[in-house]
Amino acid sequence: MALPVYASPLERIWHYTYIAICVAIFTFLIAPILIVIPLSFNAEPYFTFTEKMLSFDPEGYSLRWYDILLTFGMTAPDAPRGASWWMDVWNNATWVRAAKNSVIIGVSSTIVATVLGTIAALGLSRPEMPYRRAIMAILISPMIVPIIITATGLFFFYSATGLAGSYVGVVLAHATLGIPFVIITVTATLIGFDRSLTRAAASLGADPTTTFFKVTMPLILPGVISGALFAFVTSFDEVVVVLFVAAHDQQTIPRQMWNGIREQISPAIMSVATILVIVSVALLATVEILRRRSEKLRGVTSS
Amino acid sequence: MADATADLAGASPAKLTTADGRPLKSALARAQAKARRRAFLLVLPLLLFIVLTFILPIGQMLHRSIFNDGFAANMPQLTQWFVDNPVGTEPDESAYAALAADLKSAAEAKTIGVVGTRVNYEMSGTRSLFTSTGRKAKNFEPPYMQAVLEADDKWADPQLWGTMRQVSDAYTANFFLAAVDLARDTEGKIVQAPEDRRVYVMLFERTFLIAGLITFLCLLLGFPIAHLLATLPLRYSNLLMILVLLPFWTSLLVRTTSWIVLLQGQGVVNNTLVATGILTDDTRIQMIYNQMGTIIAMTHILLPFMILPLYSVMRPIPPSYVRAARSLGASSWTAFRRIYLPQTLPGIGAGALLVFILGVGYYITPALVGGASGQLISNLIAFHMQDSLNWSLAAAIAAVLLAAVLVLYWLYDRLIGIDNLKLG
Structure with a gap:
């Protein structure tokens, strides 16, 4: 990107304008995500920076909205904060219960999506796979079909089969939505996979199961884990299917946020948002590390 | 082997x-x-x-x-009468006897509302007629024609009988007609829906227009970023890539919340503009809960889907081609237009199609920040599913949307290949 020495003045001007444009676009991308973090520490119930915040007056900042995440929905929020208070939080606080539901649904659907998706990706990446293109198109389609159509279809289907309002129904639906991501990441990992390794294992007497667990699996594991994280995030962030098929008391974090935004938006939403941003930073870092490890393992040198 | x-x-x-x-x-x-x-x-x-x-x-x-058997399943005798008698038969005593018996049993089974709703879809104002006559049906004595007409003389309306004959067939294309602003008149001819009820074609048009505009904006914003990432040395571009991937990994609801916080009347953007003197307190711009809010938030959310395919196409383009063109005398603009841009076309196609497909079906963001003017066709499907409870119409609109998305998906598969889809 360096400016060549022979650049004309006009080109120099354009070069710096271009960099300015790029900085502006990066700001557009990242600023909305970072803005919620300082605002979540607002001492006032406003959605903008107060004068006290701008002058960095400690009084302008507080943890009250994080405290509300714990106390909202508790039976005795004003009781002294001891072991029994924390038990109350764990059992009754609305956001804590939503988080527990989200994690249960997310983990279960991730397991289903990852196991089925990885096995299928192994088959799909074999050269002799018949009708690969058509089958691949079907398996990726949950990502492409508008979520409202999927939710509508599932609503009718679950009402007819009695899965409506059950954990199983939500988990199956979220697994379906996560599967395309697992397929995409695992097949991408398998593209650079050296098939002579499995043949070598077979010629040394290993049966297919041993070959899979001792040779194939360690090599594709980074891709599998990235796919699983994608599937987990998909489920953890999904609200439309939950709104359509889950029971009323099956609150998840996104559903609780959805209700919060639609009814009366409170700064507590921003403290949840901040926590979720931190979670996504952690997930992104994990995926980045895994991708580099996978490239190293497969001997792909990045140019 | x-x-x-x-x-x-x-x-x-x-x-x-x-x-x-x-x-x-x-x-x-x-x-x-x-x-x-x-x-x-x-x-x-x-x-x-x-x-x-x-x-x-x-x-x-x-x-x-x-398929909607709201009428056929709950009014079996009258449905049978319609089957036995050809179109144009004047409803006689046997028809009214069937009607009276069906109304009575439907009122007892509390399904009379379902029947009324089904007829009401085709001919408004008839739901109350069914429920009110249904309440009186248990006292009907023969001759039934007289009894029914005494209960309400609207039953003599030939248009009502024509509509009931239409809906007595559980299989119907009428919901698809309604989804594209058409309707059937009493003779069964297809005509345009009354002007005040024509909303669906307009919403489809709006959805495609907004999705197209968002695709264009994403391309406009994504192209420079992808170009910068593709030409920087890898150690810098990997670092900057995090700025693209972080929004991609952040919850949709978090991003939508942020835009509400930024853009609302008392939000950060308006406050900053007022504080710097560009706006006064009464000229604050309404940027959210309207079409503008939908467009801004969706562009932000879909931008990574444009940048990632563009980047993966731009990265392998050797810089020597442009340099060769420059050394042969092309200006930097000509070299970009004739040499660089054509090589990025596969990436532009992949990114634009992906963003457009995802944009057409968007639901959450328009529902939260769209207000009235920023609603898309998905929001209408949700409205018919949750509020008006006209599920067959919701399904028909969904089917039209699904057909459009599948055509685009097929195009994507033909042009780019679904196995070339990359994430991160």
């Missing part, structure tokens, strides 16, 4: 056989069929899973868009 080829050397070229005496050709075919079967068996569990939890529910929904 390996042992088959090993035996090749010893066998005569006319009869190639394997060690156990089978012809090589059939042995090879058998081995290949086995390998194909194995590969297919690995995919089979997932395929069945997707068919069961995804294809089947959507198929069932599509069925519902052409």
Whole structure:
């Protein structure tokens, strides 16, 4: 990107304008995500920076909205904060219960999506796979079909089969939505996979199961884990299917946020948002590390 | 296969056989069929899973868009009368007897509202007629024609009988007609819906326009970023890539919340503009809960889907091509337009199609920040599912949207190939 020495003045001007444009676009991308973090520490119930915040007056900042995440929905929020208070939080606080539901649904659907998706990706990446293109198109389609159509279809289907309002129904639906991501990441990992390794294992007497667990699996594991994280995030962030098929008391974090935004938006939403941003930073870092490890393992040198 | 080829050397070229005496050709075919079967068996569990939890529910929904037995199931005798008597038969005593019996049983089973709603879809104002006559039906005495007409003389309306005949057939294309602002008149001819009820075509148009505009904005914003990332040395571009991937990994609801916080009347952007003197307190711009809010938030959310395919196409383009063009006398603009841009076309196509497909079906963001003018067709499907409860119409609109998305998806597969989809 360096400016060549022979650049004309006009080109120099354009070069710096271009960099300015790029900085502006990066700001557009990242600023909305970072803005919620300082605002979540607002001492006032406003959605903008107060004068006290701008002058960095400690009084302008507080943890009250994080405290509300714990106390909202508790039976005795004003009781002294001891072991029994924390038990109350764990059992009754609305956001804590939503988080527990989200994690249960997310983990279960991730397991289903990852196991089925990885096995299928192994088959799909074999050269002799018949009708690969058509089958691949079907398996990726949950990502492409508008979520409202999927939710509508599932609503009718679950009402007819009695899965409506059950954990199983939500988990199956979220697994379906996560599967395309697992397929995409695992097949991408398998593209650079050296098939002579499995043949070598077979010629040394290993049966297919041993070959899979001792040779194939360690090599594709980074891709599998990235796919699983994608599937987990998909489920953890999904609200439309939950709104359509889950029971009323099956609150998840996104559903609780959805209700919060639609009814009366409170700064507590921003403290949840901040926590979720931190979670996504952690997930992104994990995926980045895994991708580099996978490239190293497969001997792909990045140019 | 390996042992088959090993035996090749010893066998005569006319009869190639394997060690156990089978012809090589059939042995090879058998081995290949086995390998194909194995590969297919690995995919089979997932395929069945997707068919069961995804294809089947959507198929069932599509069925519902052409099938509604709200009338036929609850008014069996009158439905039978319509089957027995051809179109144009004046409703006689037997028809009214069937009507009275059906109204009575439907009122007892509390399904009279379902029947009324079904007829009401085709002819407004009839729901109350069914429920009110249904309440009186238990006291009806023969002759039924007189009894029913005494209860309400609207039952003599030939248009009502024409509509009831139409809806007595559970299979109907009327919901699809309604989804594209058409309707059937009493003679069964297809006509335009009354002007005040024509909303669906307008909403489809708006959805496609907004999705197109968002695609264009994403391309406009994504192209410079992807170009910068593709030309920087990898250690810097990997770092900057995090700025693209972080929004991609952040919850949709978090990003939508942020935009509400930024753009609302008392939000950060308006406050900053007022504080710097660009705006005064009464000229604050309404940037959210309208079309503008939908466009800004959706552009932000879909931008990574444009940048990532563009980047993966731009990265391998050798910089020497542009340099060669420059050294042959092309200006930097000509070199960009004639040499660089054509090479990025696959990326532009992939990104634009992906963003457009995802944009057309968007629901959450327009529902939260769209206000009235920023609602898309998905929001209308949700409205019919949750509020008006006209499920067949919701299914028909969904079917039209699904058809549009599938055409685009097919195009994507033909042009780019679905296995070239990359995430991060």
